[in-house]
Amino acid sequence: MKTLLPTSTAGSLPKPAWLAKPETLWSPWKLQDEELAEGKRDALRVSLHDQQRAGIDIVSDGEQTRQHFVTTFIEHLSGVDFEQREIVKIRDRYDASVPSVVGPVAREKPVFVEDAKFLRQQTDQPIKWALPGPMTMVDTLYDGHYKSREKLAWEFAKILNQEARDLAAAGVDIIQFDEPAFNVFFDEVNDWGIAALEKAIEGVECETGVHICYGYGIKANTDWKKTLGSEWRQYEEIFPKLQASNIDIVSLECQNSHVPMELIELIRGKKVMVGAIDVATNTIETPEEVAATLRKALQFVDADKLYPCTNCGMTPLSRQVAQGKLKALSAGAAIVRQELAR
Ligand SMILES: [Zn+2]
Numbered sequence: 001m002k003t004l005l006p007t008s009t010a011g012s013l014p015k016p017a018w019l020a021k022p023e024t025l026w027s028p029w030k031l032q033d034e035e036l037a038e039g040k041r042d043a044l045r046v047s048l049h050d051q052q053r054a055g056i057d058i059v060s061d062g063e064q065t066r067q068h069f070v071t072t073f074i075e076h077l078s079g080v081d082f083e084q085r086e087i088v089k090i091r092d093r094y095d096a097s098v099p100s101v102v103g104p105v106a107r108e109k110p111v112f113v114e115d116a117k118f119l120r121q122q123t124d125q126p127i128k129w130a131l132p133g134p135m136t137m138v139d140t141l142y143d144g145h146y147k148s149r150e151k152l153a154w155e156f157a158k159i160l161n162q163e164a165r166d167l168a169a170a171g172v173d174i175i176q177f178d179e180p181a182f183n184v185f186f187d188e189v190n191d192w193g194i195a196a197l198e199k200a201i202e203g204v205e206c207e208t209g210v211h212i213c214y215g216y217g218i219k220a221n222t223d224w225k226k227t228l229g230s231e232w233r234q235y236e237e238i239f240p241k242l243q244a245s246n247i248d249i250v251s252l253e254c255q256n257s258h259v260p261m262e263l264i265e266l267i268r269g270k271k272v273m274v275g276a277i278d279v280a281t282n283t284i285e286t287p288e289e290v291a292a293t294l295r296k297a298l299q300f301v302d303a304d305k306l307y308p309c310t311n312c313g314m315t316p317l318s319r320q321v322a323q324g325k326l327k328a329l330s331a332g333a334a335i336v337r338q339e340l341a342r
Contacts, residue, residue, distance in 0.1 A: 003057050004303060004304065004337050004340060004341075005294070005303070005306055005307070005308055005333045005336060005337050005340075006057035006058050006126070006307055006308075007055070007056050007057045007058070007307070007308045007309070007329050007330055007333050008056060008057065008058035008059070008060070008128055008273065008307060008308075008309050009051070009056065009060060009062075009309065009310045009313075009314065009326070009329075010130075010176075010211055010213065010251055010273070010275065010279075010309055010310045010311065010312050010313055011060065011063055011069060011130040011176070011178065011211070011312070011313040012062060012063035012066075012069060012130075012313030012314060012315035013047050013050070013051075013060075013062030013063065013064070013313070013314050013315065013322055014062075014314060014315055014317055014318060014319040014322050015027070015043055015062075015064055015315070016043050016046060016319070018030060018031075018039070019031065019039050019040065019042075019043045019064070020067075022318065022319070023316055023317065023318055024316070025068065025216065025218065025315065025316055026067055026068050026071075027067065028067075029067070040064055040065040040115075041118060043062075043064035043065075044061050044062065044064040044065065044115070044118065044119060044122075045122060046064075047060075047061065047062030047064050048061070048062070048119065048122055048123060050062075050319075050322075050323055050326065051326060052123070052125070054323060054326035054327045054329070054330055055326075055327070055330035055331075055334075056326055056329070056330060057125065057126070058125070058126045058127070058128050058173070058174065058307070059119075059123060059125050059126070059127055059128070060119075060127060060128050060129065060130070061115060061116070061119050061129070063130065063313065063315065065112070065115050069130065069132055069178055069313065070132040070136060070137055070140040070178075071099070071140065073111055073112075073131060073132050073137070073163075074099065074132075074137060074140070074141065076107070076108075076109075076111040077105050077106060077107055077108075077159065078103070078104075078105065078106050078108055079101060079102065079103045079104050079105035079106060079145070080099050080100065080101055080102070080105060080141065081099060081100050081101075081102045082099040084099065084100040084102060085097045085098060085099060085100065085142075086098060086100055086142035086144075088141075088142050090139055090140055091139060091180060091181060091184050091215070091224075092184050092185070093184070093220055093221070093224050094220035096140075098140055098141050098142055099141060099142070100141065100142045100143075100144050101141055101142065101143045101144060101145045101146065101152060102144060102145055103145055104145070104155070105152070105155050105156065105159065106159065107159045107162055107163060110162075110163065110166050111163055112129065112131075112163065112167065113163070113166045113167060113170050116129055116167050116170045116171070116172050117170045117171070120170060120171040120172070126173040126174065127171070127172055127173055127174075128172070128173065128174040128175075128176055128209075129167050129172045129174070129175050129176070130175075130176045130177075130178055130211070131160055131163060131164065131167075131175060131176070131177055131178070131200075132160075132177070132178050133160075133177035133178055133179035133181070133182070133193075133196075133197060133200070133210065134153040134154070134156040134157040134160060134177075134193075134196040134197065134199075134200060135149075135153055135179055135181040135182065135185065135188065135189065135193045135196060135197075136178060136179050136180055136181040136182075137153070137156045138152050138153045138156065138181075139181045139184075139185075149188065150188075150191070150192045150196075153192060153193070153196040154192075154196055154199065156196070156200075157196040157197070157199035157200040158199065160177070160200040161199060161200050161201070161202055161203075161204070164200060164201065164204045164208070165203065165204055165205070167206075168204050168205045168206040169205070172206055173206055173207060174206060174207045174208070174209055174249065175201075175204060175206060175207070175208050175209070176208070176209040176210065176211050176249070176251060177197060177200060177201075177208070177209070177210050177211070178210075178211045179193070179197070179210050179211065179212050180211075180212065180213055180214075180215055181193070182210070182212045182238055183212055183213070183214060183234045183235070184234075186234070186237035186238055189237070189238045189241070190237070190238060190241050193238075194238070194241050194242060194245050197210060197245070197247065198245055198246050198247070201246060201247065207248045207249060207271075208246075208247055208248050208249070209247065209248060209249030209250065209251055209271075209273065210242070210247050210249070210250055210251065211251035211273070211312075212235065212238075212250070212251065212252060212253075213251075213252070213253040213275070213311060213312040214232070214253050214257065214311075214312075215312060216279065216280070216312055216313060216315070216316055217278075217279055217280025217281065217316060217317075218316065221280070222280060228258065229258075230258055231258055231260055232257060232258040232259045232260075233259075233260065233263065234259075235252065235259060235263045235266075236263050236266065239263060239266035239267050240266060242267055242270075243266060243267045243268070243269065243270065247270070248270070248271055249270065249271040249272070249273060249307065250267050250270050250271070250272055250273070251272075251273035251275070251307075251309055252264070252272065252273065252274060252275055253275040253311040253312060254274050254275045254276060254293055254296075254297060254311070255275050255276050255277055255278045255285065255289075255290075255293050255311050256278040256280075256281070256311075257275070257278075257311065261296045261297060261299070261300060262299075262300060264297060264300040264301055265300045268300070268301075269305075270305070271305045271306075271307060272297065272301045272305060272306060272307065273307040273308075273309035274293065274294060274297040274301070274306060274307065274308060274309060275309055275310055275311035275312070276290045276293040276294055276297075276308050276309065276310075276329060276332060276333075277290065277309075277310040277311060277325045277328065277329050278311055279310055279311050279312045279313065279314050279316075279317065279325075280311075282317065282318070282321050284321060284324035284325055284328055285325065285328045285329075285332070286328065286332075287328055287331035287332040287334075287335055288332070288335070289328075289332070290308070290328055290329055290331070290332020290333070290335075291332040291333075291335040291336050293332075294306065294308055294332060294333065294336045295336060295339075298336070303340055308329055308332065308333040308336075309329075310325065310329065
């Protein structure tokens with residue numbers, strides 16, 4: 001990246017009301033068949049345009065073609081039965097009805113590669129593409145086949161690696177793996193989670209990142225956050241191993257969170273996407289608030305490695321609020337960029 005402090009979003013952005021019900025997770029599509037396919041492409045273009053108008057430097061598809069950041073990817077794999085559902089506790093936090101792994105998992109054909117090519121055709125700006133991470137995929141399913149989280153994660157890592165190589169070949173500049181589960185299962189992260197992530201990025205010819213957050217602003221997450229105390233030191237458990245890994249970029253939640261900023265020192269050397277926008281509130285940050293978070297982060301990240309970002313995806317927010325937040329992110333980054341140029 002030539003731009004200093006290049007801005008981006010963690011992933012999802014709100015969908016237009018004609019495509020899916022707004023401000024809703026797992027919102028059902030309002031169109032069908034060819035109309036749906038065209039509607040998704042149109043929404044992707046609108047989402048890209050909104051990012052560009054807000055001055056975002058590294059753009060994305062806003063996840064306009066997915067209902068959910070994990071399950072939409074899994075829907076395209078064989079070995080998972082979406083009819084056979086089980087209730088499991090996900091992220092060790094809330095019960096959800098999830099599909100079952102019933103046989104060997106495999107990617108029969110590329111999942112998001114056509115979407116990525118479409119985005120690539122629309123812009124010359126750097127593009128980032130999000131995929132679920134292996135551990136988070138495992139944690140969003142019932143496994144009646146492998147009966148081992150580690151084994152299933154390893155199979156998913158191989159599938160993700162195929163997809164990531166294809167996405168890089170399609171012209172994606174950064175592939176990000178979403179691993180909110182990294183913030184919960186520390187022992188597993190250190191035993192096999194980071195190893196699975198490294199398997200997923202093996203030989204991938206573009207930059208790679210991992211996004212680790214405290215989740216969307218839904219009730220189960222905000223209730224959980226209340227139990228975490230005044231200092232959130234979860235990142236501390238996994239940063240040393242992450243620092244030693246091959247991953248290029250780490251994307252973190254830093255705005256309005258109780259994560260002590262100095263923990264970032266533990267991943268010194270990595271590029272850090274610093275979440276400077278809170279996705280769990282409708283209050284739009286001021287550019288000055290964004291700048292203040294970035295300045296704090298600059299104590300622990302070299303300026304050429306700091307990437308201003310959002311805490312997490314913004315799909316549950318209204319389009320108006322999300323757009324305001326994107327603009328605040330750009331404006332806040334611009335303030336700090338000017339200070340650095342002095
Ligand atoms: Zn997130």
